[in-house]
Amino acid sequence: MQVLDWIVLIATLVLIIGYGIWKSRRRDSLSGYFLDHQSMPWYLILLSVMGTQASAITFLSAPGQAYTDGMRFVQYYFGLPLAMVVLCISFVPAFRRLQVFTAYEFLEKRFDLKTRALTTFLFLLQRGLSTGISIYAPAIILSSLLGWNIYWTNIFMGGLLIIYTVSGGARSVAHTQKLQLLIIFAGMLLAAYLLVRRLPDAVGFGDALRLAGKLGKLNAVVVRTDWQRPDFWQDKYNLLSGLIGGFFLALSYFGTDQSQVGRYLTARSVKESRLGLLMNGIVKVPMQFGILLIGALVLAFYQFYQPPLFFNPTVVREIQSSAYQQQFTILQQQYHTLFVQKEKAAWGLIHQWHQSRDAADAQPFIQLHQQAEEMRQQAMHLIHEALPHADHNDTNYIFLYFILDELPSGVIGLLIAVIFLAAWGSIAAALNALASATVVDVYRRALFTKGTEQHYVRMSKWFTLFWGIFCILVAQFANRLGSLIEAVNVLGSLFYGTILGIFLCAFYVKPVRGTAVFWSAIVAELVVLGLYQANKVSFLWLNVIGCLLVIGCAILANALFSKKQ
Amino acid sequence: MATDTHLTPDEKPPLFKAWWMWYVLVIAWLVVLIGLFRWFTVSFS
Numbered sequence: 247m248q249v250l251d252w253i254v255l256i257a258t259l260v261l262i263i264g265y266g267i268w269k270s271r272r273r274d275s276l277s278g279y280f281l282d283h284q285s286m287p288w289y290l291i292l293l294s295v296m297g298t299q300a301s302a303i304t305f306l307s308a309p310g311q312a313y314t315d316g317m318r319f320v321q322y323y324f325g326l327p328l329a330m331v332v333l334c335i336s337f338v339p340a341f342r343r344l345q346v347f348t349a350y351e352f353l354e355k356r357f358d359l360k361t362r363a364l365t366t367f368l369f370l371l372q373r374g375l376s377t378g379i380s381i382y383a384p385a386i387i388l389s390s391l392l393g394w395n396i397y398w399t400n401i402f403m404g405g406l407l408i409i410y411t412v413s414g415g416a417r418s419v420a421h422t423q424k425l426q427l428l429i430i431f432a433g434m435l436l437a438a439y440l441l442v443r444r445l446p447d448a449v450g451f452g453d454a455l456r457l458a459g460k461l462g463k464l465n466a467v468v469v470r471t472d473w474q475r476p477d478f479w480q481d482k483y484n485l486l487s488g489l490i491g492g493f494f495l496a497l498s499y500f501g502t503d504q505s506q507v508g509r510y511l512t513a514r515s516v517k518e519s520r521l522g523l524l525m526n527g528i529v530k531v532p533m534q535f536g537i538l539l540i541g542a543l544v545l546a547f548y549q550f551y552q553p554p555l556f557f558n559p560t561v562v563r564e565i566q567s568s569a570y571q572q573q574f575t576i577l578q579q580q581y582h583t584l585f586v587q588k589e590k591a592a593w594g595l596i597h598q599w600h601q602s603r604d605a606a607d608a609q610p611f612i613q614l615h616q617q618a619e620e621m622r623q624q625a626m627h628l629i630h631e632a633l634p635h636a637d638h639n640d641t642n643y644i645f646l647y648f649i650l651d652e653l654p655s656g657v658i659g660l661l662i663a664v665i666f667l668a669a670w671g672s673i674a675a676a677l678n679a680l681a682s683a684t685v686v687d688v689y690r691r692a693l694f695t696k697g698t699e700q701h702y703v704r705m706s707k708w709f710t711l712f713w714g715i716f717c718i719l720v721a722q723f724a725n726r727l728g729s730l731i732e733a734v735n736v737l738g739s740l741f742y743g744t745i746l747g748i749f750l751c752a753f754y755v756k757p758v759r760g761t762a763v764f765w766s767a768i769v770a771e772l773v774v775l776g777l778y779q780a781n782k783v784s785f786l787w788l789n790v791i792g793c794l795l796v797i798g799c800a801i802l803a804n805a806l807f808s809k810k811q
Numbered sequence: 812m813a814t815d816t817h818l819t820p821d822e823k824p825p826l827f828k829a830w831w832m833w834y835v836l837v838i839a840w841l842v843v844l845i846g847l848f849r850w851f852t853v854s855f856s
Contacts, residue, residue: 320848324841324845327837327838327840327841328838328841330837331834331837331838334830334833334834335830335834455855456855458855459854459855459856460855460856462856464851464852464855464856465852465856466848466849466851466852467845467848467849467851467852468852469849485845515822516822517822517823517824517825520824520830520833521824521825524833524834524837527837527840527841528837528840531841531844532844535844535848
C-alpha cells in the first residue's frame with residue numbers, strides 16, 4: 247500500500263467513526279438506545295438490514311467462492327425474498343403489536359420464561375461466536391498486508407467500531423450503515439469496472455464470461471432432481487436446497503436473530519418495517535449475483551495473467567522457509583509451465599470465438615484448467631502437511647490478492663476501507679443486539695428488576711463493551727475455519743432451525759404450550775448437533791430439520807401433556 | 812389472502828391497494844430472477 251492508499255483508508259474510517267459519534271445524541275432511555283424511539287423511515291431500515299447481513303465476509307469470501315466453486319452460491323439467497331414475505335405477514339405485526347424490545351421478549355408473552363431464556367441463550371451463543379468470525383475476516387487483511395500479528399490485529403479491528411456502537415446505540419448503528427453501504431457499493435462498482443478494463447485489449451466482457459462459463463463457474467442455477475441419491479442431501483448449493491433450506495435459514499435469521507429484528511423494530515410504523523424488508527427481498531439476490539460475478543471475472547482475468555499457486559502470501563512465505571521449500575518450488579514451476587499452455591489455449595479459444603463461436607473446441611482448455619486445479623490441491627495438501635496450524639484454504643485471499651496486485655493506488659485504499667466498513671456494519675449491529683438481549687432478556691428480567699431507565703442505559707453500554715471484548719477473543723481462534731462465509735452460515739444453521747421452530751410454534755400452532763416447546767427445542771437441538779457431527783446432510787438442511795423437529799415434537803408433547811392433565 | 816381493509820392509513824401500502832400485491836410482486840421478481848439466472852447458466856456453460 248502506498249501513502250495515497252493509507253490516506254484514503256484512514257480518512258474513510260475516521261469519517262465513519264466521527265459520523266457515528268455525531269449521530270449519538272443523548273440516549274436516556276432503553277427505547278432511545280435500542281430502538282431510536284421507533285422513528286426510522288423504510289429506506290434506513292433497508293440499508294440497515296442490508297448492512298447488517300453484508301459483512302466483510304460477503305465482500306472478501308464470496309468472490310473467492312465464485313472463483314473456486316462457481317456462482318452456485320447465489321442459490322443460497324433464493325429463499326430470502328420468500329422469507330421477507332412471511333416476516334411481513336406474521337412476525338412484523340406481532341412484534342409491533344406487543345411493543346417488544348427483543349424478539350425473545352415476545353416468547354415469554356406467548357409461552358413462558360424458560361422458553362424465552364432458552365432462546366436467548368441459543369441466540370447469545372450463536373451470535374457471539376459468529377460475530378467473532380466477522381471480526382477475524384477483516385483482521386486477516388491487515389495481518390497479511392502489514393505483517394502484523396493476527397491477535398493484535400483482531401484487537402485493533404474490533405476496538406474501533408465499539409467507540410460509536412457504545413456511545414450511540416441503534417441510531418448510530420443505522421446511520422453509519424447508511425454511509426457505509428454507499429461507500430461499499432461505490433467501491434465494488436469501481437472494482438468491477440477496473441477489472442473489466444484490466445482484461446487484455448482483445449478480450450471483451452462477453453469473452454471473459456464465456457471463458458468462466460466454460461470452466462463451469464457461471465453455474466448460478468443448478469437444477470438437481472436425483473433426490474434418491476444420498477449425495478443430493480449433501481450437495482450444498484442447488485435450486486431446491488437454496489429455495490427450501492435458504493428460506494428456513496433466512497426466516498430464522500431475519501425473524502429470530504435480534505441483530506436483524508432490532509433493525510426493523512426501529513421503524514416508525516409497520517408499513518415502514520414491511521417496505522424495508524420487501525425492498526431487501528427485491529435487491530439482495532441481484533446484489534449477491536453481482537458480487538459473485540466479480541469473482542468469476544477475476545478467474546477469467548487470471549487466464550491471461552499468471553496467478554500465484556496459493557493466494558495467501560503469508561503462508562507461502564512460511565512454507566518457503568520450511569523443509570518443504572523444494573517441493574513447493576517445484577510445484578510452482580510446474581504450475582507456471584501449465585499456465586503458459588493454458589493461456590495459449592485460452593487465446594486460441596478467444597480467436598475461434600471471434601471467427602465462429604460454434605466451431606470452438608473448449609475441451610483442451612478445460613482439461614488444462616482441471617490440471618491446474620489439481621496442482622493447487624496438491625499445494626494445499628503440501629501446506630497442510632508442512633504447516634498443520636496454517637489455513638490451507640485460500641478462498642478468502644483471492645479477491646484481496648487481486649486488489650493488492652492489480653488495482654491502482656488510491657483504489658486499493660478505498661477497497662480496503664470497503665472491507666472494513668462492511669465488517670463494522672454487521673459487527674456493530676450484532677453488538678447492539680447482543681447487548682439488548684443481555685439487558686432486556688437477562689439483566690432487567692431476572693437479575694436487577696428495579697433499576698431506573700438511566701441505569702439500564704448505562705448497563706447497556708457496559709454490556710456492548712463486554713460483548714465487543716468477547717467477540718474479539720473468539721476472533722483469536724477463528725483461523726482454522728476454511729471459507730469464512732460458509733463457517734458463519736454453518737454456525738448459524740446449527741441453532742437457527744431450533745429457534746425458528748420455537749417462533750413458528752408461537753405464531754402458527756396455537757394450542758401448544760411453553761413446556762412442550764421447551765423440551766422439543768432441547769431434543770431438536772441435540773439431533774441437529776448429532777446430524778452435523780455425523781456429516782449426513784448439508785448444513786442448509788439442518789435449518790429445515792431443526793425447525794420441523796421442534797414443531798412436530800411440540801405438537802406430540804403437547805398432546806401427551808394434555809392427556810396426562 | 813385477506814384484504815387489508817382493517818389497516819390504519821399509516822399502515823396502508825404505497826402504490827398498491829393491499830399488501831398482498833406487494834408480496835406477489837416480490838415472489839414474481841424472484842421467479843423472473845431464477846429464470847434469468849438459469850438462462851445465464853445454460854448460455855455460458
